Amino acid sequence: MIILNNIRKSYFVGERELPILKGINLEIKQGEFVILMGVSGSGKTTLMNIIGLLDKQTEGEFYFMDTSVEGLDDEALAGFRNRHIGFVFQQFFLLPYLNAIENVLIPMVYSTKEIKHPRDKARHLLRKFNLAERTHNRPSQLSGGEQQRVAIARALINDPDLILADEPTGALDSKTGNEIMELFRMLNEDGKTIMVVTHDPKLASYGRRLIRIEDGTISEDITT
Amino acid sequence: MGLSQKISRLRELLEETLKILYYYRGRVVFSFSGVALGILSICVIVTTIDGANKKAYDIFEALGPDAIMIFSGSERQHTARERVNTLTVSDADLLQRIGGIYDVLKVYAVRGVNIKYLDRKWQTQVIGGTENYFTSFTWGFQSGSFFSHEAYENAEAECVIGAKVNEELFRGENAVGKVIQVGQLPTKVTGVLEEKGGATHGPNIDDRVIMPLTTVMSRLSNERRFLGMIRLKTNRDVDATIEDIKMVLRNSHGIPEGSEDDFMTRSSKDILQFVSVISGSLFLFLGTASIVALVVSGFVLANLFYLTIQERKKDIGIRRAYGATRKGILLSFLFESVFITILGGIAGVLLSIALEGVFEKLFNIPMEFSFKVVIFALVFSFLTGVLSGLKPALKASRIEPIEAIRG
Numbered sequence: 001m002i003i004l005n006n007i008r009k010s011y012f013v014g015e016r017e018l019p020i021l022k023g024i025n026l027e028i029k030q031g032e033f034v035i036l037m038g039v040s041g042s043g044k045t046t047l048m049n050i051i052g053l054l055d056k057q058t059e060g061e062f063y064f065m066d067t068s069v070e071g072l073d074d075e076a077l078a079g080f081r082n083r084h085i086g087f088v089f090q091q092f093f094l095l096p097y098l099n100a101i102e103n104v105l106i107p108m109v110y111s112t113k114e115i116k117h118p119r120d121k122a123r124h125l126l127r128k129f130n131l132a133e134r135t136h137n138r139p140s141q142l143s144g145g146e147q148q149r150v151a152i153a154r155a156l157i158n159d160p161d162l163i164l165a166d167e168p169t170g171a172l173d174s175k176t177g178n179e180i181m182e183l184f185r186m187l188n189e190d191g192k193t194i195m196v197v198t199h200d201p202k203l204a205s206y207g208r209r210l211i212r213i214e215d216g217t218i219s220e221d222i223t224t
Numbered sequence: 225m226g227l228s229q230k231i232s233r234l235r236e237l238l239e240e241t242l243k244i245l246y247y248y249r250g251r252v253v254f255s256f257s258g259v260a261l262g263i264l265s266i267c268v269i270v271t272t273i274d275g276a277n278k279k280a281y282d283i284f285e286a287l288g289p290d291a292i293m294i295f296s297g298s299e300r301q302h303t304a305r306e307r308v309n310t311l312t313v314s315d316a317d318l319l320q321r322i323g324g325i326y327d328v329l330k331v332y333a334v335r336g337v338n339i340k341y342l343d344r345k346w347q348t349q350v351i352g353g354t355e356n357y358f359t360s361f362t363w364g365f366q367s368g369s370f371f372s373h374e375a376y377e378n379a380e381a382e383c384v385i386g387a388k389v390n391e392e393l394f395r396g397e398n399a400v401g402k403v404i405q406v407g408q409l410p411t412k413v414t415g416v417l418e419e420k421g422g423a424t425h426g427p428n429i430d431d432r433v434i435m436p437l438t439t440v441m442s443r444l445s446n447e448r449r450f451l452g453m454i455r456l457k458t459n460r461d462v463d464a465t466i467e468d469i470k471m472v473l474r475n476s477h478g479i480p481e482g483s484e485d486d487f488m489t490r491s492s493k494d495i496l497q498f499v500s501v502i503s504g505s506l507f508l509f510l511g512t513a514s515i516v517a518l519v520v521s522g523f524v525l526a527n528l529f530y531l532t533i534q535e536r537k538k539d540i541g542i543r544r545a546y547g548a549t550r551k552g553i554l555l556s557f558l559f560e561s562v563f564i565t566i567l568g569g570i571a572g573v574l575l576s577i578a579l580e581g582v583f584e585k586l587f588n589i590p591m592e593f594s595f596k597v598v599i600f601a602l603v604f605s606f607l608t609g610v611l612s613g614l615k616p617a618l619k620a621s622r623i624e625p626i627e628a629i630r631g
Contacts, residue, residue, distance in 0.1 A: 054545060054625045075549045082547025089629055093542040097247030098240075109236055110547035154546075 001161060001193060002028040002051060007060035009046055020046045021057070022216040030161070033188040034195045035207035043216045045166065048197045052085055052164045053077050065161065082110050086155025088165035092147040094139035100126060100150045101135045107158040115158065125153040129183065145176035152183060156192075163187065165196045169203065181206040241560050251528040256568045258521020259608055263572025263601045265514030268583055270600055271576065272510070273503045274592035280499035284492045288362075292466060294319075294454045294473070295488045302488055309450030310486040315476055316454050322468045324460030329353065329360045330437055331453040334445050339433060340405040341393040348389055350406060350433045352440025358384070358417075360455060366390075368400035368415030371436055379438040381411040387419035388430035406433060407444055462491050518608055521568075526612035529561060533620045540620055541628025554621035561613025562606060569605025573598055 009021040020043045028034060038044035049055035050062065053069060062069050065084060072080065086107075094103045104122040108115065115121065126135055129149040139147055148168060155163055165184065169177030181196075185206055188194050196203065204210050212220035245252050295302065296310045316330050332352040339346050357363075358370050371382035383406060390399050399413045420429045441447050458465040466489050473487055533540070540553055548556075576583075580593060 049626050052545070075551070078544065078547050078549040078552075081545060085545075087542075087545045089542075091538070091629075093538050093629060095539055095542070097243045102243075106543070107546040109233070109240070110543070110549075110552065 001030050001065060003063040005061040007050065007057045007062060009050065010058050020216055024218060026218065030193055031191055032193055033208045035204055035210050036195060036197045036213065037204060037210060038213035039199055042213045044197050044213045047213065048164060048166055052087065053081050082107060082158065083113060084161045086160035086163045088151050088155050088163065088168045090167035090170040092151045094147055094150060096139055099136045099138055100131060103150055104153045104157050106154055111158050113158060118157065122157055125156055129153055144172050145179060148172060148180055161193060163192055163194045167198055168196060237556060237559060241563050244560060248532060251532065252564055255521060255525035255528060255564050258517065258524050259565045259568025259605055260571040260575060262514050262518030262521055263569045263605055264575045265510055265517055266604055267573055267576035267597050267601055269507060269510040269514060270597045271593050272506055274594060276499050276503040278592050280496050284496055288457060289492050290457050290459065290462065291492060292456045292458065292462060293490045294469060296452055297488065298484050298486050299488050310477065311451045311454055312449050313451060315473060316451065318472055318476055319454065319456060319469060322465065322472065324458045324465060325456050326459060327356060327360055327457035329356050329455040330451050332437055332440055332447065333452050334440060337407050341402065344393050346389060346392040348431050348433055350435060350440060350444060352435055352437035354437050357434060364418045365415045366418050371414050376436040376438055379436060379442050381409050381439060382414050383411045383433050383435045384415040384417060385413055386417050386430040386432040388428050389433055390416045409443055462493065466491065518604065522608045522612040525561060525564065526615060529613060529616040533616050537623055537628045540623045541625045544625040545629065550621040554617045557617035557620045558610065558613045562609030565605040565609030566602065569601045573601045
């Protein structure tokens with residue numbers, strides 16, 4: 001599903017080149033549950049941004065769903081993200097003026113996919129995540145764990161091929177964090193491809209594949 | 225994308241915009257009321273100018289485009305509100321001989337005359353006019369008719385009363401045939417004039433009693449020689465006729481070369497010109513005020529919007545991550561800003577309708593509300609929305625998702 005060939009990414013500070021990713025080779029297949037682990041500054045977030053089509057590599061080839069994303073314009077990339085990727089962030093990023101179900105429906109606003117009865121689907125997802133009673137609550141009325149579950153429901157509404165989660169437990173206590181990781185495991189068992197980016201070694205055990213990134217290169221890639 | 229899909233997307237956009245505006249209502253109120261005030265003043269300008277023009281046109285119509293009025297007293301004396309009588313009956317006869325003149329109306333007015341019917345009293349102006357008074361002014365009657373030829377010839381005490389006088393003395397009773405006291409003179413009412421109304425400043429045009437000039441001169445004021453006003457109609461060029469009139473009158477009054485006229489001429493043209501000067505200065509005053517109001521509210525809107533965008537960076541980032549294009553972000557922010565200003569514009573229009581009466585009293589100018597005003601207001605508020613929303617919306621659209629969602 002995802003193929004990275006010798007991906008390099010550098011930032012330039014004046015004349016000086018600051019390499020972040022130094023040649024990443026990686027393939028992720030349908031149905032995998034990948035934990036991408038690394039300390040801050042290792043380049044894991046940059047890698048996630050590239051995989052999530054939010055950033056572009058300086059060098060190398062990147063195939064997403066057998067399509068080279070090289071040279072796609074803003075509109076095409078936005079469409080790609082909308083159809084194929086569901087994002088989950090550390091800070092949840094729910095829109096404060098929308099209630100839970102409206103937040104879940106956000107990707108539908110930009111969707112060209114045929115999703116039948118999106119509202120019913122959103123309701124179904126909220127029920128599945130034990131949020132049925134929170135359907136019409138604003139984010140400010142929800143706990144951290146609830147907010148993150150709403151965010152995950154939002155990531156799923158458009159039937160994406162890949163769920164990309166950036167430190168999804170970072171803002172939660174460890175018990176709630178574990179619940180969230182269990183949720184990802186459940187989704188993976190249902191067939192979703194999931195990639196969780198984290199610096200927290202305790203989360204490693206949830207995935208079925210652990211990729212460790214150090215100083216811009218992959219130092220370890222274990223499938224359990 | 226199908227039409228129904230487009231419509232449902234527009235509805236979603238509208239619903240979302242409403243929620244956003246409600247969430248940020250504190251700021252929205254500021255921008256909204258600024259635009260509303262700006263649009264209100266634009267509406268006032270347009271309606272008053274239309275009103276003034278209509279009034280000017282009405283006056284023009286009423287006087288007739290070929291009418292010339294000559295008043296006693298110089299321009300300077302008129303400005304100083306000095307009343308002097310310089311025009312004479314024989315002047316009128318002289319003027320009648322000028323080529324092209326086909327109607328001569330002689331008027332002598334007496335102000336502040338006490339009139340009485342039974343125990344009802346009123347004070348009004350009594351106008352002595354020649355028999356052509358009513359045809360010359362194209363003034364119709366609600367009942368009765370004008371005084372008779374015999375009454376004019378013999379200076380009999382007959383009169384026609386204006387609608388206001390009729391209301392004050394008769395209160396709905398039939399006035400025709402009744403005898404009222406004009407000064408000391410018992411006078412028979414032969415007719416009641418139609419209400420002209422419309423005059424919002426100066427004396428009420430319906431507040432008058434009209435009697436034969438002969439009667440007023442000989443029995444009411446004991447004035448045999450002088451007139452207050454002569455009104456002429458010509459079928460020649462108005463300006464050329466005025467030149468002739470001036471020559472004749474200066475000659476007859478023996479005014480040496482270089483001295484000012486002791487009379488004043490007015491034609492419909494002067495009145496049109498006068499009104500256009502008034503509406504011009506109104507336009508300047510209100511126009512400046514409303515443009516300032518709109519510009520200020522536009523700036524307020526732009527700045528508040530700009531600040532909001534900083535706050536909504538994450539909002540924008542998440543939308544971009546979930547498939548919003550730059551164009552989509554740009555349009556939704558523009559939509560939001562235009563939505564506020566259009567709403568403000570509508571409020572301004574409604575406010576101006578509500579305040580129409582108040583403004584009429586305040587500025588003494590009739591307002592002519594029209595559909596044009598609504599279009600004008602909406603176009604202006606739309607432009608304000610686009611112009612003030614453009615920079616913030618551009619900024620919003622340039623926000624990169626990765627910088628927005630970075631922890």
